[in-house]
Amino acid sequence: METWNKLYSSTIESFLSKKKESQQVIIGFNVNIDKIIRIGTDTLRGLKSKNLNGTLLQNKIPTDINSIESFILCLLNAIEGGKADEKLIVAKDVCDWIENTFVIDEIKIGGQAGIMANLLTKLELADVLLSLPVYDESFSGLLHDKINISFDSKGVCLVQSITKLQDFENKRLIHYIFEFDKGIYHLAASNSIECPRQNRFIASHDTVNSLLEIKNCFKKYSLENIQKYSIAIVSGFHLVNPETQDNTTHYDIIAPIISMFKEWKKLNPDLKIHIEFAATRDKRLIEIIFQRLLPLVNSIGLNEQELLSILETTNVTTYKKLRNEMSSINLFEGILNIWVKYPHLRIHLHYLGYYLTISSRLHEKYAIKRKQALILSAVFAAVKAKNSSICSIVEINKVPCSISKSGYDEIERLITFLRLEYKSIDEIEDGIVSTDSFTVVGIPTIIVKSAQQLVGVGDTISVLALLLEN
Numbered sequence: 001m002e003t004w005n006k007l008y009s010s011t012i013e014s015f016l017s018k019k020k021e022s023q024q025v026i027i028g029f030n031v032n033i034d035k036i037i038r039i040g041t042d043t044l045r046g047l048k049s050k051n052l053n054g055t056l057l058q059n060k061i062p063t064d065i066n067s068i069e070s071f072i073l074c075l076l077n078a079i080e081g082g083k084a085d086e087k088l089i090v091a092k093d094v095c096d097w098i099e100n101t102f103v104i105d106e107i108k109i110g111g112q113a114g115i116m117a118n119l120l121t122k123l124e125l126a127d128v129l130l131s132l133p134v135y136d137e138s139f140s141g142l143l144h145d146k147i148n149i150s151f152d153s154k155g156v157c158l159v160q161s162i163t164k165l166q167d168f169e170n171k172r173l174i175h176y177i178f179e180f181d182k183g184i185y186h187l188a189a190s191n192s193i194e195c196p197r198q199n200r201f202i203a204s205h206d207t208v209n210s211l212l213e214i215k216n217c218f219k220k221y222s223l224e225n226i227q228k229y230s231i232a233i234v235s236g237f238h239l240v241n242p243e244t245q246d247n248t249t250h251y252d253i254i255a256p257i258i259s260m261f262k263e264w265k266k267l268n269p270d271l272k273i274h275i276e277f278a279a280t281r282d283k284r285l286i287e288i289i290f291q292r293l294l295p296l297v298n299s300i301g302l303n304e305q306e307l308l309s310i311l312e313t314t315n316v317t318t319y320k321k322l323r324n325e326m327s328s329i330n331l332f333e334g335i336l337n338i339w340v341k342y343p344h345l346r347i348h349l350h351y352l353g354y355y356l357t358i359s360s361r362l363h364e365k366y367a368i369k370r371k372q373a374l375i376l377s378a379v380f381a382a383v384k385a386k387n388s389s390i391c392s393i394v395e396i397n398k399v400p401c402s403i404s405k406s407g408y409d410e411i412e413r414l415i416t417f418l419r420l421e422y423k424s425i426d427e428i429e430d431g432i433v434s435t436d437s438f439t440v441v442g443i444p445t446i447i448v449k450s451a452q453q454l455v456g457v458g459d460t461i462s463v464l465a466l467l468l469e470n
């Protein structure tokens, strides 16, 4: 443990003392407005709904939210499991009910693409080209004004700041983020549920991001300038919903993105494309992402719930094992399962207390760089969780680096398992192990007591770990 505490401090120190170069990064495709609602232990007591009773929690959890009852069921399920989850609201009156029932604590930019673009720009770590699904007026106050947005100027595609764009479409893309703490939550009729872990539940009403639209100008500009970009970070596939348009399928919505990736890669084979997963509900969608997108990208980022939903579709035995026990060994077997099918991928899993990555065997130097990047991403995530946003790089100096004991034990357990399982392994450093074919890097993370907000923390971890290892 002590070695890790020291390693955190020395990694922060050396990062702050180095000159940082801004990288050229493309980010797409989901940007929306997040309305944050903090759930207190008594907030749910007064919920009025005709079918809400003690048996509610035994019901099957709906895939989408089509009524107030299904919304409550999904929310309670997330709270009871301490799970990060997201569901689509397909009935607009549920939004009106939410607005009239809860107090909105904060309004922020949302969507992985919006959050990551703001973060990298604010920290001056990247010069970002962002794909915006619509030029919604409400984005202008929430997106950083140094983010580049493509637009058409008399047939020529240029970029400029969101604040200078005109002719807004003004569509609403609201996601409600319910943040909850560990504790007992009282319901009506003297029922209560216990939440084992602080987390957030997202209910999204979004007919815009569900079509993952790419503006022609974004496509044209990114293609004309693709040589200068080193990384593209893409997300939003979890929102794809063909039901919002007639005669459309999941594949129809994703197909233009697949062909754009192919064109990007043809012109710039060194471009690294990273997909950030999110709560992807639909099995057909997961299959398309696997069959069509994963062969084209270099890296994926996900949390344990997202891994579970993938395994439920791709490997039921591993899924059941992981569902029964969320241990580092089972999580490793989950990501290994994806990796053996797609050995060109770097897979980064973030979990409470530790992170794991797997990729093809790395040169020692690069593995160490990856470990440092993971450590830094954990420190930034701690700042974000503690203060709900990150304003500048120097804030990482103020984080008390106290390592998660359970995360540390889990990483140790995994390394012991790998030693037994694989005959010839190279142990490069604490937390870095290579077999003949792959390298695993695992780090324990910092524990933040009473985090202010968890939405966007996963995105912060993934984007910084990726960027800082390059």
Ligand code: GLC
Pocket (backbone or CB within 6 Å): 030, 032, 033, 034, 086, 109, 110, 111, 112, 115, 175, 202, 204, 278, 455, 456, 457, 458, 459
């Ligand atoms: C998902 C949600 C979005 C939220 C983001 C945070 O993309 O749709 O509302 O901001 O996750 O990671």
